[in-house]
Amino acid sequence: MNIDEKDFFRQVTLRICGSLEIEKALWQCLLYIRDFLPAGQMSLHIYHRDVGVVETVANATFEGFRAMSLKSQLSDETRRNIEKQGLIRVRIIPRLGDDPVCSPVAEKFNALDLPAVVSDLVLERKLLGVLAIFGNGRIPFTEAHLKLIGIINEPFAMALTNSLRYRELQKLRDLLADDNRYLQDELRRMVGEDVIGADSGLKPVMDLVRQVAPLDSPVLLLGETGSGKEVIANAIHKTSFRRQAPFIKVNCGAIPPTLMDSELFGHEKGAFTGALSQKRGRIERAHTGTLFLDEIGELSLDAQVRLLRVLQEKEIERVGGSGPIAVDIRIIAATHRNLETMLNTGAFREDLYFRLRVFPIFIPPLRSRMMDLPALVQHFIQKKAREMKRSPAPELAFGALERLTAYHWPGNVRELENAVERALILSRGEPLIFDDIAPKTDKLPGNPAFPLSAPVPENLDLNAMTSHHIRRILDMCKGRVEGEKGAARHLNLHPSTLRKRMRKLGIPFGRKTAGRQSPAG
Template sequence: MTHSLEDNMDFLTEAMTRLNGSLDMKESLVHTFDFLEKHFPIDAISLHQYSNDLKSLNLLFLVQSGRFDFVEMSVPLSETDARSLFLHNAGVSGVINTPNNRKESVASLHSNALRSLVPFKERGYLVCILRSEEKILGHLCLMGKHLGCFTREHEQKFELLLTPFALAMSNLLQYKRTLEFQSKLREERDELEKNLESLRGRHVIGERGGLKSTMDVVRQLEDRELPALILGETGVGKELIADAIQAISPRQNKPFIKVNCGAIPESLVDSELFGYEKGAFTGASVSRPGRFEQANGGTLFLDEIGELPLKAQVRLLRVLQNNEVERIGSTKTIDIDVRVIAATNRNLELMMQKGDFREDLYYRLYVFPIHVPPLRERTQDIPALIYSFMKRVCDELGLDGLPQLPSKTVDRLLKYSWPGNVRELENLVKRGITLSPQGPLYLEELLPQDEGWYIAPEESQSYFEKTIDARVEAVLEQHLPKLHLASKLGLSSFEHEGAPDDNSFSSSALPPVIKPLDDTIREAIQAALVQAQGKISGAGGAAELLQLNPNTLRSKMRKMGIRAH
């Protein structure tokens, strides 16, 4: 029995009204399904595409009673299946009626792939190709309720729907692409926000606490162009301070280029900093600007400046003095206008004394020194730092809420000596949360197990003091033979002017006097103090005589109860 023209018109009008009934395509398709369910024996409608390149069936979405799903599943096809589908694509634009999905290989794969959403069973399939402007949108598939359920009349009715469905699908696919685009934009925006955060400088924790005096100095640089030198142990936050300086600098929106001088092999330092011309050396197949040129108009952050080899220091100084660079392999000078912020964890003064750091470069950089204290000297910042790192790590791992942190853990962390400083604390929190995302975080269990590492003055010697001891002992070891000789000879100082040098006395001639090491250290310090007339730091001071950092010497003297007089 064929339907009258009037019936067909009514059917088509209602189907189109439903298809276009809502701005939300998913809702429209669910309403359309409710209507079609009255005219076709169907459980679901799906759309899929065939990819000739990948030889796969790509499932796109599924509509059922009261439900819409974007499916996004790819089903690989055999060569024969692919060929059979390709035939459909190429020629047939009508409806294909498959009485039993199990007997037709592609329909069977399709049913199987969707079995988590629509119960798998033997059923009829009615499939047609939807096209828009000669482009294949996909295969629309009516998934029947049972075997051989679609008749010739169903095929005819289905054919009436092809054009309105093609239009609707075209809109839906466009809508899906828009959603994907939106989510990609959202991801990119999040990424950019993160980058912006690091460009602007992350929030400096402790700016009103343990870093207050450091940040007071930083704020003096606001809107100023002065070079800055950031000094502090490794991992204390020197780079963060450099970011903070950049964020309040008149060059805040100009290039901010960071170079870790310690990470560049010595042979590449010059080309990295100053650039090179094509053919300047083997492998220079193109010309490349150096970091100075890249930072032109902005700021260059030279991290670990103390690691810069002497030769590169000479070139760096010349660039800073003349405000121009020459690429390797070129005689042309390029004017540059770069503000330099440098940082180091090395004692540049000591390096200078040993000839490892150029004095002229030192004074060029040492215009505005900024000291960043180690974490063990600002333990009041530890709780806020832990909280901030916990938040950061949980955000990164997509965890809801923060894990519990026992107060005894915080107490323990306050007593620890933090040789690796803030970075060590950050890594500890990261490790803790990775191992136990739900908490509680017993971070103290992840610290080095040697109890001597904890700062607990009443219980044990601090890590810092141990480091000082090791340094003092190493230095004194060098001087012990002289010292023994000096004491044997009754000299007031083992470096007494005119004292015999090492070669004048052989150890076989005078056997060394063995004393407790502490006594020897005490004597060496006292001897140096006598010779330096009580002066500790500066030229001719006891620290220089002992080749020690003045602070290290002061700390040792305090510990041993030695006074300078």
């Protein structure tokens, strides 16, 4: 068959350059060249010389095409052979399974017994990758076929180069999108994460936050799981001089030990198998901002050593990197574990502990600040109703607040949030009951169960609900504000703070209650 080589070159070039999607362009070429070559399928492969990996990026058959990222690790011997033999433009491989370079890839395509024509794609004397044309299993390849494929080698090399550049642009786009997600998370925190109880149950905590926030000193947040450590960490960041910079969270307990170094410090291309591109770690992302290390007690001893260096030297080194990278970060750590006990057992480094424990803040559990519960309930009802697109938000049923107050909340604020969400799902537009939280007779040591005979009136706003709660505690305490049996003790508030809140809400106390209640403390 006489072939017009110039027209063949032009037609293939038009098709390979006709789409930004390299896999689609490859398929269009296959449909054209099958009239000239015994081709069954085609594939494009990138050779990552520095890591010895062949990556299949596109495959086309008569049925269709697909983009992929299929990586095949070459042995050291095969890599040496590639370097030794140099660049070979086009060659016939009678059986792919017999070729040490092609067999790892051919095996993944079930093509070990097929012949192929392989063309090294070279630009400026640099091996970029390989174009593989698999035989159809019926007609063998000939020298004439080799000549035709040699004609189209350069267009495919240029197409692969453009594809690589396009991939880099996509990586940059993904990197920007990734940074944008972090910034969006930060923005959501800044506009929608108020500290409920900042003027009551968490007032001592917030006083400490205001003292330490303007400084760069490390902060260690201590408290039970779900008590609100991340909210406090965010409050510190929001009121610091770093508030315009990133707030990056690392859940130390959720990252496998094998990935911890890569996640914290990042890695260079080729640092390990599969590291085909450079990656910035969480610490590097937090540069000029705040790094929040949640569940710091879950860090391995090896990771603790490397974190200590960050605190001491203010620099990191990526996995596989050749030099240090300076970082300017403020560290806030948090844990529910007893780090002093871990020191005694050797599970936590003493030098790291004292570096982190410059300014410890203890966040009390929810059961110790029940004064905040009505406000928290109302906050979560409004928040979850918005998320579920429920308008108006449901009200509390009679006795619901008392039931919630009588429960001991081992999961703290997080458990309360989940309970509100569950109640909203089950409510079907009815008032929220919470009858699965605790029996009506449930008691907490030191916090007697409150009688359900005094239901919460309907349609109360937050201040009215808080007022109702305080009045009920006062009734239980026979009007006494302070002392061992006073309302302030039950509400975990300083008596003067409780009186201030009562005055604001118009709740009488002291002489104003004479003749109606026992004298207040």
